[in-house]
Amino acid sequence: MRTSELKQLGQDRARRSKALAAAFADAALEEGLLDVGYGFADSPFGALLVAVTRRGLVRLQYPGRDVDEELADLAARLSPRVLESARATGEVRRELDEYFAGDRRTFDVPVDLSLTTGFTRAVLAATARIPFGSTSTYGAIAEAAGSPRASRAAGNALGSNPVPIVVPCHRVVHTGGGLGGYTGGLERKVALLRLEGATPV
Amino acid sequence: MTPRAAIPPFQTFLEEHRSIVYRFLRASVGVERADDAFQETFLAALRAYPSLEDGRNLRGWVLTIATRKAIDAGRAGRRRALTVADVAAVGDANGQVGGEPEVFDAEDPVWKAVSSLPPRQRAAIVHRYVLDRSYAEVAAAMASTEEAARANVHQGLRKLKEVVRDEDE
Known part of the structure; x- marks a missing residue:
């Protein structure tokens, strides 16, 4: 062989x-x-x-x-x-x-925020409570997270959201009516708000 | 000294080394045991994976685990010889995983000769001649010395020649 x-x-x-x-x-x-x-x-x-x-x-x-x-x-x-x-x-x-497909308004799947810490986690937890079809503001979210004057920091925290869509950071806009930013780009923010029937200004 | 390398996601590691691990196992435990040995090898690797400190030479690491599995399977196999029914059952087992089943010829003279070797000689021969690995690599995979690896290969080859000669007579 x-x-x-x-x-x-x-x-x-x-x-x-x-x-x-x-x-x-x-x-x-x-x-x-x-x-x-x-x-x-x-x-x-x-x-x-x-x-x-x-x-x-x-x-x-x-x-x-x-x-x-x-x-x-x-x-x-x-x-x-x-x-x-x-x-x-x-x-x-x-x-x-x-x-x-428009057949679901809330997500039932649990979210693991292990990739976040401290203030970011508090901001995301507050954001998770904004209902489908409505919006909140950076100031209101900062306040709900325990730092009423930290609306800019809240914006940064939302920008680093590891689970967009499911934790709906697209539902957070400026007090004056401006859209603010979005981790996935503004076009996607507008598209998600339209899908939910919330009228972006 | 080269710096340590990051541990890649297990999926990347699996894709990178699946083929060489499969080839090693197929040649050293036979096609009908290769599927189970493949899964056992990668499960053992997955279990130990978080404790790895260096992502260099993961191929050598996983082939060492595969070698241990092959030698264990070889020892178990010697206590219970293969029957024709085992070989016939291969088709069913293959069907569960999907993909094209391997064709295995129980009468293949090369496999018959190799499967007659003691497990350590068989593993050494497969590393050396099927995977083309150096004696240093064979020794590392078998957790032995280079001299011992050479001896295993040498004895294995001599035995293979005897077996084939007997068949021819």
Whole structure:
């Protein structure tokens, strides 16, 4: 026997390892070893990257940023046990579908604000209480977060919202009627407010 | 000394090394056990993953885990010889994962010869001649010395030649 004959034993025929790798996330989930599961949700803005932990939705990223970069960031900040998982992200993807189809007004999926701290977290918690179809102001949100005079800081906090749409920072506008900024770009802010039937000024 | 590298997301690590791990396992435990060994290898890697401190040489690391799984599977396999029914069941197991099932010929003379080797010799031969790895790498994967790795490969080759010669007679 020639050693070159041994090569044929080590073949990945029909890319079998690809099918095995695709099934692996389910095994990891069953073993309780999946810390961050991610997937992609369809939206009028393109594919949204969604990432969930055991506690809930931790990240929603608009198209634009490089996915590998975003995943590397999540690995460094949360846990390197990051896997693509249709099962772990199923609920949030379904709720987003319903929201964009006009069939859902509130999200039931829990939110994990682990990527935020302190004032930002308080601002996002206050923002999460703004109802569908209405708006609030940076000043009111700052006040609800415990710092009435910090409306500019509240704006910065909203700009770093790791879970836009689900924590509806698009519903926060200026007191004078101006739209303010938006983490996903102003066009998206306007589109979301229109979808909800709130009239942006 | 090169600086430490960041630990990549597990998905990236899995995509990067799945093929070489599968090829190693397919050649060292056989196609009907390769699927289970693949899953066990990556589950063990996932379990240990957060405690890694350096993202360099992850390929060497995962092949070391795979080698341990292959040697364990080989030892278990010697206590319970393969039957034709096991080989026939491969089709069903493959169907669950999806994708094209591997065709495995239980009569393949190369596999028959390799599967007759003791597990450590088999793993060493596969590292050296199927994956083309250096003796230093073989030794690292087998948690042994380079001399021991050379000896394993040498003895394995001699045994393979004997087996094939017996068949020919």
